[in-house]
Amino acid sequence: MPIPVSAPPDLSRLFSVAGKNVLITGGTGGLGGMLASAFLAAGARVWITGRKAQALAAAKATLAALGPVETLEGDLGNSEGVKSIIAGFQAQADQLHVLINNAGQTWGAPLERFPEQAWDSVQAVNVKAPFMLVQGLLPQLCAAASDADPARIINIGSVYGVTTDVQQAYSYTASKAAIHQLTAVLARELAPKRILVNAIAPGLFHTKMTNFWLENAALRETMLAAVPLNRLGTVEDIGGLALFLCSRAGAYLTGNILPLDGGILAAR
Numbered sequence: 001m002p003i004p005v006s007a008p009p010d011l012s013r014l015f016s017v018a019g020k021n022v023l024i025t026g027g028t029g030g031l032g033g034m035l036a037s038a039f040l041a042a043g044a045r046v047w048i049t050g051r052k053a054q055a056l057a058a059a060k061a062t063l064a065a066l067g068p069v070e071t072l073e074g075d076l077g078n079s080e081g082v083k084s085i086i087a088g089f090q091a092q093a094d095q096l097h098v099l100i101n102n103a104g105q106t107w108g109a110p111l112e113r114f115p116e117q118a119w120d121s122v123q124a125v126n127v128k129a130p131f132m133l134v135q136g137l138l139p140q141l142c143a144a145a146s147d148a149d150p151a152r153i154i155n156i157g158s159v160y161g162v163t164t165d166v167q168q169a170y171s172y173t174a175s176k177a178a179i180h181q182l183t184a185v186l187a188r189e190l191a192p193k194r195i196l197v198n199a200i201a202p203g204l205f206h207t208k209m210t211n212f213w214l215e216n217a218a219l220r221e222t223m224l225a226a227v228p229l230n231r232l233g234t235v236e237d238i239g240g241l242a243l244f245l246c247s248r249a250g251a252y253l254t255g256n257i258l259p260l261d262g263g264i265l266a267a268r
């Protein structure tokens with residue numbers, strides 16, 4: 001086959017997500033806030049979700065400097081909250097090009113005392129809610145999907161869904177392994193509808209979730225020692241990968257669990 005020198009990829013469009021509708025759960029801060037800023041900077045229209053009206057208003061005020069951002073309030077730990085987020089989006093848009101299931105919870109406690117309630121709430125937010133959001137928003141994902149530009153679902157998993165060194169976060173590690181598996185299953189089922197489903201498995205980023213360890217100098221050093229690149233992840237790292245997955249450049253990837261971990265899994 002000839003080298004396509006007369007028709008190389010159009011680099012001005014290859015990595016573009018401009019004009020896409022993007023829903024990011026848990027977008028008031030942390031990785032969700034990083035993802036929201038990346039998609040807005042790239043010209044997308046973004047919806048972020050959260051549990052608290054005040055936190056949502058503050059995030060919207062900050063992110064609005066980058067582009068069009070809307071908020072949807074709801075607790076993803078229960079069906080009513082999930083349904084209200086779905087209905088809130090459907091009242092504002094007919095098409096959803098990108099759904100990012102980012103919101104997540106963790107809990108750590110010794111095996112003997114691990115609370116049943118913590119098991120249930122982590123599973124509800126980390127596994128059940130992403131499934132229900134896909135189910136409820138399928139019409140809008142299908143409406144956005146085409147052969148040339150499939151719709152995208154990105155589930156935020158974790159290296160803790162793969163490793164066994166999980167700091168007593170039993171429900172968390174099980175939930176992340178589950179979302180990885182659900183990613184592959186949905187990718188297979190939704191490919192004919194031209195919806196691509198991938199998971200990003202982050203390693204170590206400084207957010208509210210990891211602040212307990214990272215604000216302690218000794219613990220921070222121990223955790224960084226497990227990262228071959230010896231640094232935390234940044235907005236460029238998570239934003240860059242997510243933008244790639246949602247652009248034309250990422251249109252042939254589905255069903256993948258992509259570690260974004262500075263080499264943590266490679267070093268096991």
Ligand SMILES: NC(=O)c1ccc[n+]([C@@H]2O[C@H](COP(=O)([O-])OP(=O)(O)OC[C@H]3O[C@@H](n4cnc5c(N)ncnc54)[C@H](OP(=O)(O)O)[C@@H]3O)[C@@H](O)[C@H]2O)c1
Nearest residue numbers: 026030031050051075076077103104158204205207208209
């Ligand atoms: N940070 C890391 O190093 C790391 C590593 C691997 C994977 N991850 C994953 O990355 C994702 C984002 O976590 P993060 O690190 O950015 O932590 P974070 O700053 O604590 O953010 C968690 C987000 O989830 C939302 N959330 C939690 N419980 C919720 C509920 N019941 N209903 C609705 N929203 C809820 C929070 O929203 P509110 O505004 O309502 O609190 C918040 O926006 C999670 O899935 C996490 O497992 C993070």
